[in-house]
Amino acid sequence: MTTAQGAGAARTRGLRRTVLAVAGLNLAYFFVEIGVALAIGSVSLFADSVDFLEDTAVNLLIFLALGWSLHARAVAGRVMAVIILVPALAAAWQAFAKFSDPAAPDPVSLVVTAGGAVAVNLVCTLLLLRVREHAGSMTTAAFLAARNDVIVNAAIIVMGIVTALSGSGWPDLVLGVLIVVLNVGAAREVWEAAGEERLAARALTGEEPR
Template identity: 35%
Template sequence: MSGCHCDDTASTLSQAQDASRRRVLWAVLGINAALFVGEFTAGWWADSSALQADSLDSLGDAGVYALSLAVVGGSLRQRNGAAVVKGLLQGLFGLLVLAEVVRRLLTGAEPLAPLMAGAAAIALLANLACFGLLMRFRGEDLNMRSVWLCSRNDLASNAGVIAAAGIVALTGSAWPDTAVGLLIAVLFLHTSWQVLREAWPGWRHPAEPCTKETAP
């Protein structure tokens, strides 16, 4: 009788399961890469902190999905290591967004509400598609859970940008755009902490594989 208690996430993935994960990850990677280009351009044109912060979120997610692809079917330590890198990337982008918010506060900005809302609405539809594709993988292991968390955050970010655009249009003030940019930065940092808290122990001390014990 075996005396080893293995975690479910350490089990070997079948080739069919790996292929399914890869197809979904390639799809959401492509969507987020395209969103980064579109949102960053629109954010620059609209002079919007919130929209540019959201574009960095898409860029970060594309990197996250690329890492996830690299470790699909890998060992538990490899998957936890990828999750650690993702957590660090989320933290880095959070700090970059904070720096951009501060810069715009110092220099002043007059965001274009219609362009903000239009770009964020397109991004919301695209991220809803990503969220749906990733939903069934969210509980499988930390690697896929971290990917799903990124997708969930995207929806919140897009909704925040749309809300900010509406308030900017109503008030003629830039502060809602700045506030949403700040909230997106906080969301980045919170996700970073959440993923690192779960992944770091598993990377430092991965569960030992089961070995079959035979009676003497």
């Protein structure tokens, strides 16, 4: 094995350990957050808990897909773009279901749970920041998802304070809509990154780009 091959193998092992750790953190906090969301009836917290499950799936897919060809990575990237839309659809459905009766969720539970989510997602973001260029659109997907989750968690904390002051359930619904917008934007970025990898794969095989 050459020095370059050894370095590449070491980098792959490091990336595998990183994404597996991130997947484990996300799966553990998913159960925490969805339990609280169901207990207090929060739309935004429910949508954010689905984000944790989405991040788990994305990082596990990266773990399995390492070593694949550029074309296979492009396909995996586009699959991830679709996966990122799942929490957006979940948030939209919950918001629609609660629209006629926007009862305010417990603000203390919101703030405490979102604070824990900020800590988990910040750790995941910092871990993925070091490896985001190592597997193209796949690690880009994981990094964008974790980054967006930190923003959403901070917004939930602010929303919890507003809810405590106003006693209204509308801030929870509005934040649910914002989560939809964030996830659609992330999905678009990942789809475009996967498209670039697809073009690169075609160039390597001598095919004309489409």
